[in-house]
Ligand SMILES: O=C(O)CCC(=O)C(=O)O
C-alpha cells in the first residue's frame with residue numbers, strides 16, 4: 192500500500208510591507224510592486240496586513256493604548272453623553288462584550304470629542320490620535336489609488352476621494368467570561384467602504400477565507416489590518432470581496448483596538464469599465480450612509496450577517 196503524505200496548507204492573511212523607501216510615491220518601482228501585492232491580496236482575501244515600521248513607532252503604539260485605557264475608564268455617564276450627530280456614525284455604543292467610542296475626523300469634531308472627556312484638553316490623547324489618524328488616512332488614500340490604477344479608472348479617483356467621510360472609532364473588549372466562538376463581535380462584514388484596524392497585543396480578530404476557513408490576525412505594534420468592506424464590493428462589482436470577520440476572545444486580558452472607518456457620501460456604483468457583458472452589474476446604486484442607518488435601525492431583525500447583496504443586489 193502506498194502511503195501518500197498529505198500536506199495541509201493553512202492560509203495566512205497576506206502581509207504587505209510598506210517600509211521600502213518610495214513605496215508611497217506613485218509611479219516608483221516600489222510603488223508598482225506594492226500595488227501588485229495589495230491588489231492581489233484584496234481580490235483574494237478582501238484584506239491584508241499592512242506593516243509600516245517607519246510610520247508607527249513602539250512608543251506611539253504604547254502611548255495610544257495608554258490614552259485609550261484612560262478614555263474608557265471615564266464613568267459610563269460621561270461616555271453615553273459622547274456627542275453624536277445624524278447620520279449616526281459617532282458616539283458611544285455597547286454590546287455584551289465590548290463598547291466603542293467614535294468621533295468624526297475633522298478638526299472641529301475631534302476637538303469637541305477631546306473636550307467632552309478632558310475639558311482642558313489632553314495633549315497625549317490629541318497628539319497620538321492625530322498621528323494615527325494621519326497614517327491611517329494616508330494608507331487609505333494610497334491603497335485606493337493603487338486599486339483605481341490597477342483597474343485603469345484613475346479618472347474617477349479625485350471625485351471618489353473627495354466624497355470619502357471617515358469615523359475614528361475606539362473599542363474595548365472585556366476579558367472573556369467563557370470560551371466561545373464569536374464572543375466579542377459575531378461574524379459580519381463592515382458597512383463601510385474600507386476599514387483600517389489597529390490593536391493592542393491581545394489577539395482575537397479572525398477573518399473568513401474563500402475556502403471557508405477562519406484565520407487569526409497576528410498583530411505587530413506597527414501593523415494595521417486593511418479591510419475592503421461592503422462599499423468596495425459594490426464599487427468593484429464583486430472583484431474585491433467584503434472581508435468577513437469576527438472577534439473571538441480567548442485571552443484573559445482586556446483587548447483594545449481602534450479603526451478608521453470610511454464611507455462614501457452620495458451614491459456608490461461600479462465604474463462603467465468594471466461592468467462588462469461578461470461581468471454584468473451586480474448591484475443597484477448604493478447610498479452608503481442610508482445603508483448604515485438602515486442597518487442600525489433594523490439590526491435586531493436583520494442581525495449581524497445582513498449583507499449588501501440582500502440590501503441592493505440585482
Ligand atoms: O476590534 C476589532 O479588531 C474589530 C472591530 C470590528 O470588526 C468592527 O468594529 O466592525
Ligand SMILES: [Fe+2]
Pocket residue numbers: 379380381436
Ligand atoms: Fe468589523
